[in-house]
Amino acid sequence: MPENKDISVVIPLYNEEESIKELCDWISRVMQAQGFSYEIIIVDDGSTDTSWEIIEQLTEDDGNIRGIKFKRNYGKSAALDTGFKQSLGEVVITMDADLQDSPDEIPELYHLVKNQGFDLVSGWKKKRYDPLSKKIPSRFFNAVTRMITGIKIHDFNCGLKAYKNYLVKSIEVYGEMHRYIPAIAKWNGFTKITEKAVQHQARKYGQTKFGLERYIFGFLDLLSITFVSKFKKRPMHFFGSMGTLSFLLGLFITAWLIGEKVYYNLYLHQSARGVTEQPLFFLAIVALIVGVQLFLAGFLAEMISISNDKKGDYLIEDKIGFD
Template sequence: MDISVVVPLYNEEESLPELTAWIKRVMDAHNFSYEIVLVDDGSKDKSWQVIQSLKEGDENIIGIRFRRNYGKSAALNVGFAAAEGDVVITMDADLQDSPDEIPELYDRIKNQGADLVSGWKKKRYDPLTKTIPTKLFNSVTRSMSGIDNLHDFNCGLKAYKKDVVKSIEVYGEMHRYIPVLAKWAGFSNIQEQVVQHYPRKYGTTKFGPGRFVKGFLDLMSIFFVGKFAKRPMHFFGPLGVISFLLGFIITIWLICEKLMSIANGTVYRNVTDQPLFFLALVAIIIGSQMFLTGFVAELVSRNGTDRNKYHVDQVI
């Protein structure tokens, strides 16, 4: 099979018939073999009934329904597991992403060797309350991830080599960072394509302002897990040692200063009367805790079921 189109959706009953018909026209025009994986993320409207109706008239449609709303990341993860195409395309169900972009995305994966191609909505039809935070969010993600050639990490329209979606796990709010997950999994050929963005035709957006806070926290999680999941002591250990040594050196300096004042016959405050003493004490305690945290995390990591799980590219 050439292409799997994975579409996560929540309360999109109006747009589904138009979206699937649009995808079908594009696929038929280019003679692609394909499947459309519609993942209903616990919709409260008639989305599932619409999917059932569409399935009856088109054997290329696969419907998956959650018992409740789990979020876009969960829907994508399940859709990736079900996808069988050599190239996997993701897009939103609100008709703001254009299926007309599929042929070029497919070509860049299949024939030009890209591992992942992320869409860039260069001209957006969203309010400033959404576009300005998104630009800031993308800037922070670029600097922290090292993927400096992407302008829009959160664009729903993306294309993947099949190996990519089978090698990553998407959870929480991690759908915003799939290019980062792919990079940590060893897929380095990550590209970008300017795509058409359309105004929302039906319904309202399903994401509120809280998504930016959750997104930032997930970025920190990805940064830590990607670098230190198999060696947490390399993160906690140096910080703990530095903090402990800093506190220890300050304490020794205060004690030596006290002893010298006694030897010289000068009056000097008790060590415990100085603010630096309590700063040193806090530094020692924090350093010890961080070192022990790294030690415990190392034990957990070494006893994990995936401690020796690595992504192998080729065996000859």
């Protein structure tokens, strides 16, 4: 049986050959100084540089380091999800591989989860060493996310977070959902969520792998997980409600037009435009058809589990240090 650890550090990585050894050495110094039993799980997300060769050497030199290599680039969420599944630590800590997250924060993050009982502690880069082109969109993105999710933390996108092991084993992270792990955790019943101001460091090597498009994709993913979290188990509540409203609107318009025609002919003895000659009639037909289709969509979705459609199996090329 694999031996449980105090801490698992999960590091998703893509083309970070300059920083990975320095980061692992730094983490090891902190762990040994605190007397933690630990493991470092590095998930190479299809790097095209020499990152994997460096990881192989690190696993030979240090038995606490384990490596996973994807056949191609799947994204940060896939790397985190795979690392979570392999983690043995009571507390799981994630951090980026670019040295902008400080391992010196690990002991306090561990204490908040282990001793104070939080399910999740999110880092807050209160003082950021990023250009305004990243700071302004990030603040707007975080404000919108706080409003939609109701989680009062400042920095959803911070890579430095700490979790209970049970939490990371209970959730799935796919697509670009790594930004919304606090929201996914909350909607799965893990409500003890807090944040901690953490040290943010200027990037030492290379360039960021993310552009402004991540905010566009991130917003779409936020809508997606909001919908899935609320209606995954009861899609009929959404589609059925919308379909019923649309059908009733179409039915009301149709009844109104027919009633108006009868009233003019029978009571006022006046000729009125034909029902099919009025634009409202066609709007009513569209509303009726859409209503029926939405209702049927909800009925079918109620019988189909969509979770398997979202769960990805990632093609792993190599693994080192795993039993």
